[in-house]
Amino acid sequence: MCPHAPSTTPSTTSTSPENIVIEEKAQLDFSQSMSYGDYLQLDAILGAQKPRSPAHDEMLFIVQHQTSELWMKLMLHELHGAIARVASDDLNPAFKMLARVSKIMEQLVHSWDVLATMTPPEYSAMRPYLGSSSGFQSYQYRSIEFALGNKNAAMLKPHEHRADLLALVERAFVAPSLYDESLRLLARRGLPVPQSHTSRDFSKPYEASDDVEQAWLMVYRDPQRYWDLYQLGEELIDLEDAFRLWRFRHVTTVERVIGFKRGTGGTGGVSYLRKMLDVVLFPEIWKLRTDL
Template sequence: MCPHATPSAAAATPAALPEAIVHDERAQLDFSQSMSYGDYLQLDAILSAQKPLSPAHDEMLFIVQHQTSELWMKLMLHELQAAIGHIAQDRLPPAFKMLARVSKIMEQLVHAWDVLATMTPPEYSAIRPYLGPSSGFQSYQYRCIEFAMGNKNRAMLAPHAHRADLLAPVQAAYEAPSLYDEALRLLARRGLALAASHTQRDWTQPYTESPEVEQAWLQVYRQPEAHWDLYQLGEELTDLEDAFRLWRFRHLTTVERVIGFKRGTGGTGGVSYLRKMLDVVLFPEIWRLRTDL
């Protein structure tokens, strides 16, 4: 008996329970004939997917960090693609919910770098020779996210050319209107003055900032009551890019902390490449208008 058990508590032990109740409890704990938690989540496959190649203790951290990031990116793409579709169909309320969720996912990814940052340079050096040329630079999901967010670059198709099954979704994201493209098309449908150069353009080309687009957004922000849902869309996009910048910045600082200025395993400049990415602005007019308000 536990030190503080009372007689009534002792009477409630399994031996004192009616046989029918004990049998019912055992039945509820038997998942041999039904779907269990592990079955539903495919945990056997997920938890057996960590296969370190080195004898280093810290490689498990490195693998789990990147596998969980890919899972979050899968959800991010699921939400981003659906949000783009809703905006294209003038259904903004569900799009707002999805974009807010994407921003929260990015917050999770930002905090995930805190865990990887516990890996010291000697610990990473112990596993680096086993990584070969593999690199997060080759993540096809990340590339789809970049393209969906508007950072189009044809050269970024090349890392996926050896896998037709991976190239297909990357190519589709590259050729489709981005989130910002669809937002601008929505502004035009609402009667705001936007030229065809920004609503019927070649979606594979990098976005070019436009004073005309800024004027359209300024009209929205100067009269929020008249354009409330467009005003809210602008703020959702601002939140999204804000979170994306933090993700990129935390990636940069973690890489610099762990490997310094060594080249990345995938052949990029490492820190120098990530610093360059910090200068990419996805929704430029929404940021610029703040100066002119």
Template structure:
């Protein structure tokens, strides 16, 4: 007599569907044949699979980040702040996921990476169009970063659109002005392709919010959501630097950058400077 609690009997008792010959299955819905068939190492090295999966999954997470950030910007522009808060919180959590992903890549040792590096040619994460769009949406605008995508007109158009559009922070400053907070006019209408620097007038606007949080609660919450977002982004970039240094030291990057040197410079970029500066004065 078979045990009534064997797995096959449990499945039968739960009425689970086992035949998907005429229906959509899990693999069909997620297009797993295409996704799992996209890992095609170019070298004979065992460790290249790790390198490919690391970067492909990062690109998938970045796709979700862009999906959430674009919706959040639209919500801010339309004064739908509760929805924007949820989306921005999700983006911060995605960045945390990406921080931990570097822990996996860090298991690759220098000799293991050296063995696959010749097969990478000039390909580099520096050329990620999705990452560049995320940086542009966060306000780190740089016209030179359009050039790596010039050979792909469709991708270039997407990156350039993000470069030309108001950033998330630009839209938040417009929100403050709509709520009656005094924001300098040149912070509300400017050349959106230019990066921002610390503006004392913008800092004063945020100080108005932070000195009376109960009166300006949703704007205060928006400020903290942005700080949380930048905090997570800094950790992501820092973990990137330390992983690259651990794996390749100070060699030049495959995309032609100075490698760790370039990445360390990126750590100095502050996306929302007034939100960090005001803390000294509170």
């Protein structure tokens, strides 16, 4: 038979209208199996928006912050996985997880574009209904800051009203950060990272070190020899770069919507957020770019 000739064997699958209807009915009946909504718990998620004001725009405000918290949940999942991988010298999976964290931060940067459609009068109409609630109180965001090394004991206080949440944040506060584990990895590889930075009290704010920079300089001056550590350094830079953009977009959106009013949680609002722009998470890897 010519290989291009149509087969004369009857098809076992009929495409008659009757069979298509039967097939569609089979695909549309989820009474005996898990549906899309069941799997994603959409009743709980879509029922979690409870506006407190009569303002039309409050729905935007709620959805913006709820979706951000969902992205932060994934970010913490990936960060914890990456930290554990770095601690066990298993860098390739860590690189994938860190790259995903950077992409999540990019997603969060763009989410501010949606909130920025809220004008000052629209926000003012709903603000009295927020009470003292504030993104400053996000325990997931604080856990991300701690996991990235920005340790500040004062940031535990906003969570003291919930013992369970305080325990989660305290655990992140005392644990080695991603950068701490990266420096410990460099030391295990024989690079001259001082013990003051590998066996320190990890709840204390990180202090930059010329010795740590020299260790990173060895990596960056010989990337072929230290390729995976060199790649780790660049993943950390990607991560902080994305984090800076997220913070900056937060500041500009808040200033656009409320100006320099104090935040609902009692912070200085824009003035506080601007100070956060000066925080450097991985100082030696930034400084070595000047010193190379």
